[in-house]
Amino acid sequence: MTNSIWRDVRFWRIALQLVAVFLAAVVVVILWGNLQRNLRQLGIPFGFDFLKQQASFDIGETLISYKPTDTYSYALWVGLINSLRVAIAGIFLTTIVGISAGIARLSDNWLVRNIAMVYVEVFRNTPLLLQLLFWYFAVFLSFPKTENKISLWGFIGISQNGLELPWFNLSPEFSTLLLGLTFYTGAFIAEIVRGGIQSVPKGQWEAARSLGLKPGLVMRLVVFPQALRVIIPPLTSQYLNLTKNTSLAIAIGYPDIYFVASTTFNQTGKAVEVILLIMFTYLTLSLTISVVMNLFNRSVQIKER
Amino acid sequence: MRNSALILAIAPLVCAIAACSDSGQTASTSGTPGSNPAAPATQNRWNNIKRRAQIICGVSGEVPGFSFVGTDGKYSGIDVDVCRAIAAALFDNPDAVEFRNLNSKERFTALQTGEVDVLSRNTTWTLSRDTSVGLEFAPVVFYDGQAIMVRKNSNIKSLADLKDKAICVQTGTTTEQNLADQMRKRGITYKPVVFEDVNVAFATYAEGRCDGITADRSALVSRGTILPKPEDNVILNEVISSEPLAPAVAKGDVKWGDAVKWVVYSLVKAEELGITSQNIGQFATSTDPDVKRFLGTEGNLGEGLGLTNDFAARIIKHVGNYGEIYDRNLGPKTKLNLARGQNQLWSKGGLLYSPPFR
Numbered sequence: 127m128t129n130s131i132w133r134d135v136r137f138w139r140i141a142l143q144l145v146a147v148f149l150a151a152v153v154v155v156i157l158w159g160n161l162q163r164n165l166r167q168l169g170i171p172f173g174f175d176f177l178k179q180q181a182s183f184d185i186g187e188t189l190i191s192y193k194p195t196d197t198y199s200y201a202l203w204v205g206l207i208n209s210l211r212v213a214i215a216g217i218f219l220t221t222i223v224g225i226s227a228g229i230a231r232l233s234d235n236w237l238v239r240n241i242a243m244v245y246v247e248v249f250r251n252t253p254l255l256l257q258l259l260f261w262y263f264a265v266f267l268s269f270p271k272t273e274n275k276i277s278l279w280g281f282i283g284i285s286q287n288g289l290e291l292p293w294f295n296l297s298p299e300f301s302t303l304l305l306g307l308t309f310y311t312g313a314f315i316a317e318i319v320r321g322g323i324q325s326v327p328k329g330q331w332e333a334a335r336s337l338g339l340k341p342g343l344v345m346r347l348v349v350f351p352q353a354l355r356v357i358i359p360p361l362t363s364q365y366l367n368l369t370k371n372t373s374l375a376i377a378i379g380y381p382d383i384y385f386v387a388s389t390t391f392n393q394t395g396k397a398v399e400v401i402l403l404i405m406f407t408y409l410t411l412s413l414t415i416s417v418v419m420n421l422f423n424r425s426v427q428i429k430e431r
Numbered sequence: 432m433r434n435s436a437l438i439l440a441i442a443p444l445v446c447a448i449a450a451c452s453d454s455g456q457t458a459s460t461s462g463t464p465g466s467n468p469a470a471p472a473t474q475n476r477w478n479n480i481k482r483r484a485q486i487i488c489g490v491s492g493e494v495p496g497f498s499f500v501g502t503d504g505k506y507s508g509i510d511v512d513v514c515r516a517i518a519a520a521l522f523d524n525p526d527a528v529e530f531r532n533l534n535s536k537e538r539f540t541a542l543q544t545g546e547v548d549v550l551s552r553n554t555t556w557t558l559s560r561d562t563s564v565g566l567e568f569a570p571v572v573f574y575d576g577q578a579i580m581v582r583k584n585s586n587i588k589s590l591a592d593l594k595d596k597a598i599c600v601q602t603g604t605t606t607e608q609n610l611a612d613q614m615r616k617r618g619i620t621y622k623p624v625v626f627e628d629v630n631v632a633f634a635t636y637a638e639g640r641c642d643g644i645t646a647d648r649s650a651l652v653s654r655g656t657i658l659p660k661p662e663d664n665v666i667l668n669e670v671i672s673s674e675p676l677a678p679a680v681a682k683g684d685v686k687w688g689d690a691v692k693w694v695v696y697s698l699v700k701a702e703e704l705g706i707t708s709q710n711i712g713q714f715a716t717s718t719d720p721d722v723k724r725f726l727g728t729e730g731n732l733g734e735g736l737g738l739t740n741d742f743a744a745r746i747i748k749h750v751g752n753y754g755e756i757y758d759r760n761l762g763p764k765t766k767l768n769l770a771r772g773q774n775q776l777w778s779k780g781g782l783l784y785s786p787p788f789r
Contacts, residue, residue: 168543262635283506376625377627379625379632381625388627392535394559395539
């Protein structure tokens with residue numbers, strides 16, 4: 127009880143953290159001061175007022191109506207929606223692709239197992255940018271011109287202008303990004319799913335089978351729910367990767383938020399502001415996904431009673 | 432334990448915000464009295480260049496005729512020759528240049544941060560680049576205009592025919608905005624497909640995804656020569672903007688900026704006086720005071736710039752005058768074969784004009 131404060135482990139725990147925080151703050155202040163000084167020297171004012179100016183550039187693909195007379199902030203918003211469109215559709219599709227490929231990796235069928243293996247190894251071991259350019263040039267731009275498009279069942283048209291469905295069109299840029307991200311991320315998810323399934327003790331399989339369940343039901347009702355506990359944390363990272371990788375859109379001409387931000391930066395010269403904005407945006411997106419996935423994770427963990 | 436962890440997590444945030452606004456305050460107050468904060472930087476730039484005995488020049492490296500790496504691994508083009516002229520003026524050696532390839536997005540940051548001394552990269556001189564981007568432009572070296580290239584067999588004869596068509600554009604240029612402005616003015620809807628990489632933009636056009644591609648006229652001519660089938664493409668007559676392309680230095684480098692400025696003027700002045708790299712020897716004995724001042728045999732104009740008095744003579748001897756540079760890179764003997772047009776001397780109906788060397 128009379129021990130001095132210096133020997134109290136709780137004190138040290140807090141004190142060391144305070145020192146760390148202080149040092150971090152000092153670094154931030156120094157960097158910020160340096161930035162301010164340099165910008166002043168160059169005669170470039172710092173501020174976010176430019177967001178209210180007219181963007182005066184066009185965006186090819188938008189979900190909400192956009193005109194060049196709208197402001198930069200609205201243009202960025204349009205870009206963000208485009209990014210989200212790819213990210214959400216991508217997360218949905220890649221989950222399906224990844225889980226299917228992961229389960230296929232463990233299939234008893236030799237052909238299925240090996241096709242899944244080739245898929246995983248090819249897509250996991252080549253750079254995403256390369257894959258995107260491949261999808262764009264070798265797949266989508268190799269389709270025939272709009273005039274002689276391929277027609278499937280009379281209502282789906284495939285041409286260089288993308289996929290034409292009766293109710294909407296998918297541009298080749300959007301399709302490239304979506305498929306590129308889906309298959310790239312799917313390969314990683316497949317391995318995560320395979321690892322997760324293999325982590326379920328053999329006894330669980332045997333017990334389920336001895337109850338007389340069919341193989342499909344063994345997987346769906348017994349093994350997979352238990353594998354989920356192992357799968358979800360690394361799966362979250364893959365969702366985050368997919369979302370951040372949407373920023374490669376600019377390479378193949380899809381107007382995502384990074385593209386709009388690049389143009390904004392170029393027209394206004396506000397490099398620091400734009401980079402801060404875009405970092406903040408991706409940070410928010412990533413943290414949101416993390417929170418959602420953590421909640422989901424909590425719901426599948428074993429509840430100790 | 433949980434609570435203290437939360438407080439610790441918030442602490443850096445609070446610290447950072449408090450510190451930020453604080454340093455912002457001091458920045459704005461100390462900025463006002465010291466009215467010339469950039470002075471030391473200028474001196475440094477000038478001294479740095481002299482110490483390293485070399486200039487670092489930002490170029491594109493992707494546009495034949497302007498800046499392009501040939502099969503021999505050497506840079507050539509009008510933008511490249513401007514850099515070589517600066518090096519000749521400074522060091523009597525046109526090869527004292529290190530070229531850095533910059534894409535349209537990197538270029539201004541590279542200049543602002545001092546990674547390159549001068550940007551000679553078919554850059555359009557605009558008001559906002561002069562002010563908020565913080566550049567200082569030298570005189571225009573090429574008067575250009577934006578145009579659109581389409582396929583010959585596409586039945587597109589004018590801008591109006593591009594209604595609802597896809598047009599490939601490169602990002603980070605004035606091009607994007609000009610196109611939007613023109614189409615808005617004429618009430619034509621279109622679909623821009625915008626790329627970061629100029630090579631991808633042209634490849635996409637070549638694949639047929641876009642019905643047209645827009646860029647500066649000179650760039651279209653130049654890139655057109657390296658398309659798979661150059662003869663299948665045609666540039667529409669309508670010029671949708673004026674694009675004065677000029678070298679630039681970072682703002683605040685007053686002395687350095689002046690040097691670059693007058694190097695460009697000497698190229699024009701030499702052509703006006705009829706001095707070329709071939710005949711410069713004959714002018715050494717000229718009695719024309721204008722020529723004598725220009726070549727530095729009379730007066731001390733060069734010293735006023737912080738250069739030697741014969742700086743212009745060095746430039747012409749090594750690199751040639753504007754006309755020679757133009758012919759070498761863009762003239763009829765090259766693949767580009769661009770007519771001089773606006774880029775002719777004022778006395779011959781063009782826009783090139785040098786203030787007096789006196």
